[in-house]
Amino acid sequence: xxxxxxxxxxxxxxxxxxxxxxxxxxxxxxxxxxxxxxxxxxxxxxxxxxxxxxxxxxxxxxxxxxxxxxxxxxxxxxxxxxxxxxxxxxxxxxxxxxxxxxxxxxxxxxxxxxxxxxxxxxxxxxxxxxxxxxxxxxxxxxxxxxxxxxxxxxxxxxxxxxxxxxxxxxxxxxxxxxxxxxxxxxxxxxxxxxxxxxxxxxxxxxxxxxxxxxxxxxxxxxxxxxxxxxxxxxxxxxxxxxxxxxxxx
Amino acid sequence: xxxxxxxxxxxxxxxxxxxxxxxxxxxxxxxxxxxxxxxxxxxxxxxxxxxxxxxxxxxxxxxxxxxxxxxxxxxxxxxxxxxxxxxxxxxxxxxxxxxxxxxxxxxxxxxxxxxxxxxxxxxxxxxxxxxxxxxxxxxxxxxxxxxxxxxxxxxxxxxxxxxxxxxxxxxxxxxxxxxxxxxxxxxxxxxxxxxxxxxxxxxxxxxxxxxxxxxxxxxxxxxxxxxxxxxxxxxxxxxxxxxxxxxxx
Amino acid sequence: xxxxxxxxxxxxxxxxxxxxxxxxxxxxxxxxxxxxxxxxxxxxxxxxxxxxxxxxxxxxxxxxxxxxxxxxxxxxxxxxxxxxxxxxxxxxxxxxxxxxxxxxxxxxxxxxxxxxxxxxxxxxxxxxxxxxxxxxxxxxxxxxxxxxxxxxxxxxxxxxxxxxxxxxxxxxxxxxxxxxxxxxxxxxxxxxxxxxxxxxxxxxxxxxxxxxxxxxxxxxxxxxxxxxxxxxxxxxxxxxxxxxxxxxx
Numbered sequence: 123x124x125x126x127x128x129x130x131x132x133x134x135x136x137x138x139x140x141x142x143x144x145x146x147x148x149x150x151x152x153x154x155x156x157x158x159x160x161x162x163x164x165x166x167x168x169x170x171x172x173x174x175x176x177x178x179x180x181x182x183x184x185x186x187x188x189x190x191x192x193x194x195x196x197x198x199x200x201x202x203x204x205x206x207x208x209x210x211x212x213x214x215x216x217x218x219x220x221x222x223x224x225x226x227x228x229x230x231x232x233x234x235x236x237x238x239x240x241x242x243x244x245x246x247x248x249x250x251x252x253x254x255x256x257x258x259x260x261x262x263x264x265x266x267x268x269x270x271x272x273x274x275x276x277x278x279x280x281x282x283x284x285x286x287x288x289x290x291x292x293x294x295x296x297x298x299x300x301x302x303x304x305x306x307x308x309x310x311x312x313x314x315x316x317x318x319x320x321x322x323x324x325x326x327x328x329x330x331x332x333x334x335x336x337x338x339x340x341x342x343x344x345x346x347x348x349x350x351x352x353x354x355x356x357x358x359x360x361x362x363x364x365x366x367x368x369x370x371x
Numbered sequence: 372x373x374x375x376x377x378x379x380x381x382x383x384x385x386x387x388x389x390x391x392x393x394x395x396x397x398x399x400x401x402x403x404x405x406x407x408x409x410x411x412x413x414x415x416x417x418x419x420x421x422x423x424x425x426x427x428x429x430x431x432x433x434x435x436x437x438x439x440x441x442x443x444x445x446x447x448x449x450x451x452x453x454x455x456x457x458x459x460x461x462x463x464x465x466x467x468x469x470x471x472x473x474x475x476x477x478x479x480x481x482x483x484x485x486x487x488x489x490x491x492x493x494x495x496x497x498x499x500x501x502x503x504x505x506x507x508x509x510x511x512x513x514x515x516x517x518x519x520x521x522x523x524x525x526x527x528x529x530x531x532x533x534x535x536x537x538x539x540x541x542x543x544x545x546x547x548x549x550x551x552x553x554x555x556x557x558x559x560x561x562x563x564x565x566x567x568x569x570x571x572x573x574x575x576x577x578x579x580x581x582x583x584x585x586x587x588x589x590x591x592x593x594x595x596x597x598x599x600x601x602x603x604x605x606x607x608x609x610x611x612x613x614x615x616x617x618x619x620x
Numbered sequence: 621x622x623x624x625x626x627x628x629x630x631x632x633x634x635x636x637x638x639x640x641x642x643x644x645x646x647x648x649x650x651x652x653x654x655x656x657x658x659x660x661x662x663x664x665x666x667x668x669x670x671x672x673x674x675x676x677x678x679x680x681x682x683x684x685x686x687x688x689x690x691x692x693x694x695x696x697x698x699x700x701x702x703x704x705x706x707x708x709x710x711x712x713x714x715x716x717x718x719x720x721x722x723x724x725x726x727x728x729x730x731x732x733x734x735x736x737x738x739x740x741x742x743x744x745x746x747x748x749x750x751x752x753x754x755x756x757x758x759x760x761x762x763x764x765x766x767x768x769x770x771x772x773x774x775x776x777x778x779x780x781x782x783x784x785x786x787x788x789x790x791x792x793x794x795x796x797x798x799x800x801x802x803x804x805x806x807x808x809x810x811x812x813x814x815x816x817x818x819x820x821x822x823x824x825x826x827x828x829x830x831x832x833x834x835x836x837x838x839x840x841x842x843x844x845x846x847x848x849x850x851x852x853x854x855x856x857x858x859x860x861x862x863x864x865x866x867x868x869x
Contacts (some may be wrong), residue, residue: 554806
């Protein structure tokens with residue numbers, strides 16, 4: 123029961139648990155209490171501007187099995203991945219980034235704090251994602267407005283944005299604070315703060331306050347009923363986002 | 372050419388072929404003639420209610436490479452996975468569950484007999500799936516009716532249901548016996564036995580008998596032309612499902 | 621830092637870099653300068669007609685980590701895969717096939733030269749794909765016209781075709797030279813050369829020349845602005861495709 127290959131140049135903090143078959147290359151600096159599961163590869167060689175740059179990951183990360191994380195990114199504490207994930211070079215992320223199984227973070231993008239991606243989420247290059255953002259399964263953030271072209275235009279998702287299962291965010295889209303894309307839509311252009319992305323063009327644009335689960339009586343904005351899922355030190359910031367949405371209406 | 376790590380506490384029946392780099396942890400009981408391919412991880416530690424519980428898999432399983440199966444599930448004989456699959460804790464499955472490559476079974480869900488999932492199928496927690504169900508590529512069974520919330524409401528798919536490529540089953544949906552979702556739809560609410568899920572609200576609801584391949588003259592219900600793909604001891608049960616659909620119309 | 625298992629019967633050309641934990645089985649012939657990353661499996665045993673047949677891969681391949689490639693295919697030079705890919709038996713591919721991370725090539729299909737697939741692309745059996753084709757993330761090429769049935773009817777994508785993110789090509793579809801499917805559509809039947817697949821039935825069919833990025837003034841056909849992304853020896857062929865599209869209008 124051996125680790126497979128851990129570079130002597132990698133710096134891994136105290137309390138690490140490194141699974142069988144994990145590979146850790148040179149330019150890796152990981153904080154305390156890391157969990158790195160079997161068949162993961164940490165610090166894969168990048169090309170271009172990020173080549174040879176450090177991969178820095180904060181304390182308490184959990185990198186689940188068969189994950190691949192390139193060198194040249196800086197990721198905050200409490201980072202978690204599912205199984206079979208891919209994180210390319212040039213990512214900047216705050217604390218508590220969680221990416222689900224089979225997710226693909228293409229690099230050169232940034233995340234605020236407490237962003238969570240479910241499974242099969244694909245974040246294209248030059249995406250700019252705020253804090254407390256939720257991307258559900260099969261969500262894709264694209265960046266080529268005229269495929270194929272060499273134009274690259276990322277999207278911007280402000281704090282508190284939710285994109286539901288199977289939706290695609292088109293290049294250059296800007297989702298305002300607390301806006302919401304339902305399942306299976308194409309998100310394009312400017313989405314107002316606290317707005318629900320319409321399913322088809324020309325449809326009336328509703329506020330997230332119109333979203334309700336009748337059976338339980340629970341209503342959006344999600345800050346009303348989901349705040350407690352985040353640590354208490356974040357509640358003030360979440361309330362501030364909620365306030366912004368309320369003022370929009 | 373060694374196995375990587377096989378726990379002495381794991382019980383694996385006679386005739387097993389275990390690939391290089393397979394990892395099998397403690398709480399694992401597998402039947403006869405198992406095939407476990409390289410870089411698979413069997414019996415990963417679960418959290419919560421399933422922690423430390425046994426993973427039981429019946430005879431003749433084929434677990435293809437890079438698969439991850441948690442402890443705390445009970446899966447019948449003739450279980451097969453594709454490559455790069457994930458099966459979380461708390462799954463109960465009958466015989467002949469087949470899950471395709473890159474599929475993600477999130478746990479706390481149940482399957483009847485002869486269920487088959489193609490690739491990239493995501494089965495959310497609390498899904499309840501009958502027998503002879505077919506889920507095609509990129510099908511997602513969701514469970515949060517107001518994302519994000521802490522409400523969890525699984526869907527129920529009765530015997531003989533078919534969900535085609537890229538469709539999403541929304542929380543709490545109930546697909547009646549032998550009902551059919553075409554490619555790329557959102558399935559919600561109650562779908563009658565033998566009905567085709569309409570592509571948009573208000574569209575007339577057709578029976579599966581209206582589904583036909585003109586070129587070959589083949590018609591649904593699929594029990595007419597696909598029964599022979601299952602072993603003969605199942606044919607009576609498949610005929611019974613067919614009868615139920617016919618009586619519905 | 622050892623390779624895991626490399627068969628003595630495998631033939632791998634000079635200059636290869638084989639990562640830790642790579643597995644290469646018997647019936648494998650790979651050209652010069654191959655890169656095979658950790659936890660990949662090359663030459664997995666096929667069933668049926670391709671059983672025991674050679675997997676032949678040309679010079680300069682890059683097979684990224686956790687990839688699985690079956691025996692019984694013939695793939696040209698400059699082949700590249702992303703991470704966590706799957707290529708089943710019976711593939712014939714020209715030069716410079718690039719398949720993105722988490723892609724699944726189901727086998728018994730063919731590719732021309734310079735085909736590129738982004739991530740999570742699923743190419744079903746009996747797909748017939750020309751040269752300079754681009755398939756974006758989550759594109760699925762299906763083959764069962766009446767799921768489930770035992771009818772298998774592949775699709776045909778001519779040279780220069782583009783299928784954007786999340787679109788599904790239905791069984792038997794034939795996309796003419798240089799035709800274009802936007803994001804999230806179902807492609808069915810015959811698509812004329814240089815046509816844009818309409819989002820809904822009955823919608824007017826536009827030419828790819830109508831596709832434009834206003835911000836940069838870039839226009840389709842893509843051969844106008846993207847030709848330089850391919851090596852100069854291909855430019856004449858790309859111009860020929862462009863000519864075909866222009867003549868169509």
